[in-house]
Amino acid sequence: MIEQTDSNIHPIDSLIERTLARDAEATRNRFLAVPNAPLTAKLALSTASHGLLGSIGAKLALYAGGALLIGSAAYFIPSLGQHPAVPPAMPAAQHRSPAATADTKMNIATEPVAPRPTSATQNIRSTSPSPILKLDEGNGKNIPRITNPKYEGPLK
Amino acid sequence: MTDLASHFQAFLAGDNAAFAELYREANPRLSAYCHKLNPGHAEDLMQELWERVIAMRNSPSSAKGGGWGVVSPLAFLFRMLQNLAIDEHRRRKNEISLEDEVMDGTSRLPLTEFEEATEIECIILEALEKLPPGDREVLVLNIYSGYNYGEIAEMLGASTEAIWQRASRARSKLRAIVIEDAGRMGAALPRINKNSARKKEVIV
Numbered sequence: 052m053i054e055q056t057d058s059n060i061h062p063i064d065s066l067i068e069r070t071l072a073r074d075a076e077a078t079r080n081r082f083l084a085v086p087n088a089p090l091t092a093k094l095a096l097s098t099a100s101h102g103l104l105g106s107i108g109a110k111l112a113l114y115a116g117g118a119l120l121i122g123s124a125a126y127f128i129p130s131l132g133q134h135p136a137v138p139p140a141m142p143a144a145q146h147r148s149p150a151a152t153a154d155t156k157m158n159i160a161t162e163p164v165a166p167r168p169t170s171a172t173q174n175i176r177s178t179s180p181s182p183i184l185k186l187d188e189g190n191g192k193n194i195p196r197i198t199n200p201k202y203e204g205p206l207k
Numbered sequence: 208m209t210d211l212a213s214h215f216q217a218f219l220a221g222d223n224a225a226f227a228e229l230y231r232e233a234n235p236r237l238s239a240y241c242h243k244l245n246p247g248h249a250e251d252l253m254q255e256l257w258e259r260v261i262a263m264r265n266s267p268s269s270a271k272g273g274g275w276g277v278v279s280p281l282a283f284l285f286r287m288l289q290n291l292a293i294d295e296h297r298r299r300k301n302e303i304s305l306e307d308e309v310m311d312g313t314s315r316l317p318l319t320e321f322e323e324a325t326e327i328e329c330i331i332l333e334a335l336e337k338l339p340p341g342d343r344e345v346l347v348l349n350i351y352s353g354y355n356y357g358e359i360a361e362m363l364g365a366s367t368e369a370i371w372q373r374a375s376r377a378r379s380k381l382r383a384i385v386i387e388d389a390g391r392m393g394a395a396l397p398r399i400n401k402n403s404a405r406k407k408e409v410i411v
Binding site: 061062063064065066067068070071072073074075078079080081082084085086087089090093094097098100 | 221223226227230231234235236238239242243249250253254257258261262264265327328331332335346350351353378381382385386396397
C-alpha cells in the first residue's frame with residue numbers, strides 16, 4: 052500500500068484507472084474460462100494417447116529390463132557365461148583320419164572276373180525259403196510249409 | 208508451490224481436471240493481455256498456446272517426469288504466448304494480403320469493449336495504445352490481466368521494484384498523453400479540487 056494525497060494525485064489519474072479497469076473487465080469477459088470444444092477434443096485425444104504410450108512404454112521398459120538383467124547375469128556370472136572348454140566330438144566318420152600303417156601293394160588282376168550279384172540282388176532273386184525259418188502258431192506246432200513243386204519263382 | 212504450478216504439474220501427470228483449472232485461471236487474463244497487444248489475433252494465439260500446452264504432455268520431456276523443467280508456469284505460459292505473438296507478427300508481415308492493404312486504417316477493432324464510452328474515455332484508451340511497448344505491457348498485465356507487480360516481475364524476469372518503477376513511469380506518460388490529446392481535442396477534463404484534503408490509498 053502506498054499512501055498518496057490529493058496533492059500528488061492528479062484527478063485525471065482516477066479517471067484513467069477507472070476507465071482502464073472498466074475496459075479490462077469487459078475484455079476479460081470476452082474470453083472463456085472453460086476450454087472450448089476443439090481444445091476439449093484435443094485434450095481427450097492427448098489423454099488417450101498418453102495412456103496408450105504409457106502402457107506401451109511400460110511394457111517395453113519391462114521387457115527391456117528383463118532382457119538386460121538376463122544378459123548381464125549371463126555375462127558377469129562365469130558359470131553361466133563360460134563356454135565349454137572341450138569342443139564336442141565330431142562324428143567318427145568325419146573325424147577319422149586315414150591310417151596307413153604299412154606299405155601296400157596293389158595287384159592288377161590279369162584274368163577277367165565274372166560279375167557277382169550283390170547281396171541285394173541275391174535277396175531279390177532268391178526263390179527258396181530259408182530252411183531255418185519256422186512259423187509258429189502259438190501252440191508249439193509248426194505250420195507245414197507247402198510249396199508248389201512247379202513254382203519257379205517270380206517272372207523275370 | 209502455487210496453485211498454478213501444482214495444476215500445471217498435475218496436468219502433465221495426466222490430470223484433466225487440473226487442465227481445466229489451469230485454463231480457468233490463466234486463459235481470461237492472458238487473453239486480455241493478448242487482446243490488447245495483438246488485437247484481432249488473441250483467440251487464435253490463445254488457441255495455439257493451449258494446443259501446445261496439451262501437446263507437451265505427450266512429449267518425451269514430460270514423460271521423463273521433469274515437467275519440462277518449468278519452475279514458474281506463469282512465466283512459462285507468458286513467454287510461450289509472447290513467442291507465438293512474435294511468430295504471428297512475422298508471418299503477417301510477410302503475408303500482407305490485398306484485403307489487408309485495402310482495409311488498412313478502416314478495419315481497426317473497436318477501441319473499447321464497453322458500450323457508450325465518453326469522449327474522454329476514448330482518449331484514454333487511445334493514449335494507452337500510444338505508450339511505448341514496454342510501458343504498455345506492464346500496465347496491461349497489471350490492469351487488464353490483473354497480475355500484481357510480483358507476478359509481473361516473475362513473468363518478465365525482473366525485480367518487483369523495477370516493475371513498480373516502470374508502471375509508475377508508464378502511468379505518468381499515460382497521463383501526459385491524455386492531457387495533451389484532451390487539450391488538443393477540446394475535451395473536458397476533471398479539475399483538481401484543492402479544497403479536498405482527504406487521503407487516498409492506492410492499491411499497488
